[in-house]
Amino acid sequence: xxxxxxxxxxxxxxxxxxxxxxxxxxxxxxxxxxxxxxxxxxxxxxxxxxxxxxxxxxxxxxxxxxxxxxxxxxxxxxxxxxxxxxxxxxxxxxxxxxxxxxxxxxxxxxxxxxxxxxxxxxxxxxxxxxxxxxxxxxxxxxxxxxxxxxxxxxxxxxxxxxxxxxxxxxxxxxxxxxxxxxxxxxxxxxxxxxxxxxxxxxxxxxxxxxxxxxxxxxxxxxxxxxxxxxxxxxxxxxxxxxxxxxxxxxxxxxxxxxxxxxxxxxxxxxxxxxxxxxxxxxxxxxxxxxxxxxxxxxxxxxxxxxxxxxxxxxxxxxxxxxxxxxxxxxxxxxxxxxxxxxxxxxxxxxxxxxxxxxxxxxxxxxxxxxxxxxxxxxxxxxxxxxxxxxxxxxxxxxxxxxxxxxxxxxxxxxxxxxxxxxxxxxxxx
Numbered sequence: 367x368x369x370x371x372x373x374x375x376x377x378x379x380x381x382x383x384x385x386x387x388x389x390x391x392x393x394x395x396x397x398x399x400x401x402x403x404x405x406x407x408x409x410x411x412x413x414x415x416x417x418x419x420x421x422x423x424x425x426x427x428x429x430x431x432x433x434x435x436x437x438x439x440x441x442x443x444x445x446x447x448x449x450x451x452x453x454x455x456x457x458x459x460x461x462x463x464x465x466x467x468x469x470x471x472x473x474x475x476x477x478x479x480x481x482x483x484x485x486x487x488x489x490x491x492x493x494x495x496x497x498x499x500x501x502x503x504x505x506x507x508x509x510x511x512x513x514x515x516x517x518x519x520x521x522x523x524x525x526x527x528x529x530x531x532x533x534x535x536x537x538x539x540x541x542x543x544x545x546x547x548x549x550x551x552x553x554x555x556x557x558x559x560x561x562x563x564x565x566x567x568x569x570x571x572x573x574x575x576x577x578x579x580x581x582x583x584x585x586x587x588x589x590x591x592x593x594x595x596x597x598x599x600x601x602x603x604x605x606x607x608x609x610x611x612x613x614x615x616x617x618x619x620x621x622x623x624x625x626x627x628x629x630x631x632x633x634x635x636x637x638x639x640x641x642x643x644x645x646x647x648x649x650x651x652x653x654x655x656x657x658x659x660x661x662x663x664x665x666x667x668x669x670x671x672x673x674x675x676x677x678x679x680x681x682x683x684x685x686x687x688x689x690x691x692x693x694x695x696x697x698x699x700x701x702x703x704x705x706x707x708x709x710x711x712x713x714x715x716x717x718x719x720x721x722x723x724x725x726x727x728x729x730x731x732x733x734x735x736x737x738x739x740x741x742x743x744x745x746x747x748x749x750x751x752x753x754x755x756x757x758x759x760x761x762x763x764x765x766x767x768x769x770x771x772x773x774x775x776x777x778x779x780x781x782x783x784x785x786x787x788x789x790x791x792x793x794x795x
Contacts, residue, residue, distance in 0.1 A: 403537035408528040408586055413544045415582030416521050419479070420548030421555070422575040426486065426510065427635065428556040428657055429568040432650050433493070434503045435639040436565075441767065443500055445759020448636040449752035451507035454515045456749020462515045463742020464603045466523050467735065475520040475583045482513045483576035490569035518745060522729065523738040524586065536672065538729055542722035543668035553661060557654015607739025610732070619789050620728050621744050623683075626785070627690060627720065629750040630778040633758045634694055640767040646703045659707045663714030670715075671722040679723040680795030686719035688782040694775030698768045727795055 403409045434440075434447045465474065489506045492498045529537045559568040611617050642653040667686070671679070693716060697709040725744075732740045754774075761770045786793060 401536075401540065403529045403533050403540055406529055409525075409537060411582045411585045412521065412524060412528050413541060415479075415579040416541060417544040417548050418575045418579040418582070419517060419521070420545045421552040422482075422486070422548075422572040422579070423514065424548055424552030424657065424661070425556040425568055425572045425575075426552075428553045428650075428654060429560060429565050429572070430503055430507055431636065431639045432556075432560055432653060433498070433565050434500060435643070437498070437500050437503070441637070441640055441759045441762040443759075444636045444639060445756045445762075447504050447507045448633065448755035448759070450504045451511040452749060452752030452755060454508065454511040454749075455745055456752070458512060458515045459519075459742045459746040459749060460604055460608075460739075461742075463519055463607055463739035463745075465516070466519045466738030466742070467607075468603060470588060471520045471524050471738070472583060472586050472588055474516060475524070476580055478513045478516040478520065479576050479580035479583060482510060482517070483573040483580070485509050485513070486569045486573035486576065490566045490573065493564075493566040493569065515745070519738050519741045522725075522741045523734075525729075526734045526737060528586070535726055535730055538726045539668065539672045539722050542718065542725065543665055543672065545668075547661070547665055551661070553654045553657030555654075557651045557657070560650040560654075603739065607736055607743060610736050611740055611743045614731060616791070616795070617728055617731050617740065619792055620683075620724050621747060623687070623782075623785060623792070624724060624744060624747040625750055626778055626781055627687060627717070628747050629754040630774045630781070631691055631694055632748075632751050633755040633774070634697075634771050636755050636759060637762055637767045637771060640762060641697075641706070645701060645768065646706055648703055652703060655703075656707055656710050659710040660714035660717075663711035663716075664718035665714075666711075667715035667718030668722055671719055671726075679727060680793050682719050683723040683727070683795070684782060684786045684793060686716045686723070688779050688786075690716040690720060691775045691778030691780075691782065694778075695772045696775075698771035698775065 404413070430447055430451070431444060434443050437443075485506055489498075489502065492502050525537055525541060526534060555571065556568045559565075559571060611621055638653060638656060642648050642650075642656060646652060646656075648655075671682070690713065693709060693713045697706060697713060700706040700709060728740065728744055729737065758770050758774065
């Protein structure tokens with residue numbers, strides 16, 4: 367069993383390490399060594415809150431996609447909504463990272479979770495009253511995207527304050543498993559709710575989940591902000607994070623690599639309503655099944671990462687990303703729902719292995735006082751997703767979703783192979 371380390375924070379000085387009260391709590395000694403982060407109550411609160419948040423997030427993704435396609439029957443509008451939801455990551459991520467490192471992360475998380483719940487309620491009311499318009503979906507998608515730009519780095523930065531540093535790697539991998547569990551529950555729940563009681567109820571349940579996540583965040587202990595973060599100006603803080611990413615060759619390479627799935631592969635999620643309704647000839651429940659299969663594969667991939675030695679993650683990072691692109695091309699050419707469902711599971715597995723590996727390697731390489739800013743730079747690459755979503759939506763209108771997904775999947779696979787040849791040290795991580 368891991369022992370509690372004595373850090374400066376525990377003796378009353380310094381800003382590093384988890385607060386003493388979070389590490390002194392009773393531990394679940396029956397847990398196996400591979401699940402040691404769960405012995406910390408604070409980590410369990412953060413884990414459950416993250417799972418609820420991601421469940422709501424993926425419910426929202428399914429519900430927004432189905433709603434906008436039902437309102438407009440337009441792949442272009444699917445691209446617009448995806449663009450609106452993702453663009454805040456590109457334009458606001460760096461500023462959010464500075465805020466996360468300069469202010470109380472717990473308080474910021476509580477406020478952002480509350481506003482996310484309110485946004486879901488507003489959209490549910492618009493649908494229930496029959497006032498909903500396509501631009502409402504786009505605006506609320508943008509607002510939700512702005513709030514998630516704060517929520518995600520807050521949760522990632524808080525993680526190091528809930529476990530000992532020696533457990534940070536397993537804690538990140540397990541957190542990825544929790545996030546991917548939301549990929550199972552969220553789409554399946556959204557699909558069932560839309561089919562049985564309507565899309566408004568789906569957004570209502572999302573709001574409830576966000577409120578529960580808020581309550582979990584409120585159970586975390588407040589943590590003082592590092593003195594140096596308050597003394598520096600906001601611009602100095604911002605540049606410090608950017609310089610760290612630029613000067614660390616490994617973090618820079620991993621962050622650059624993240625741009626490949628963000629721009630080329632991940633926009634496929636906006637095209638799923640087209641595949642579900644027009645190619646696989648199914649309904650919202652079928653769309654939920656596709657995404658649930660993707661989530662199951664993601665959890666399996668996350669479990670694989672937990673069980674594998676840390677030294678192997680570089681190899682799996684590149685292999686899983688290349689497989690991700692190749693599997694997307696295969697999925698795009700399937701017209702049989704059971705086969706497509708199976709491929710979606712493999713897609714989820716490859717995606718989870720890649721994301722967990724990359725996230726873990728970046729966070730372990732980053733000091734706690736810079737984690738919010740570094741993770742915001744890392745998250746900024748996800749801002750490339752809307753830049754890929756909008757043109758892919760337009761191209762799907764012109765040439766069809768299967769051609770677009772096949773082309774981007776094969777292109778991504780080729781780029782990963784070139785990247786692996788250009789940066790051999792990544793394979794050895």
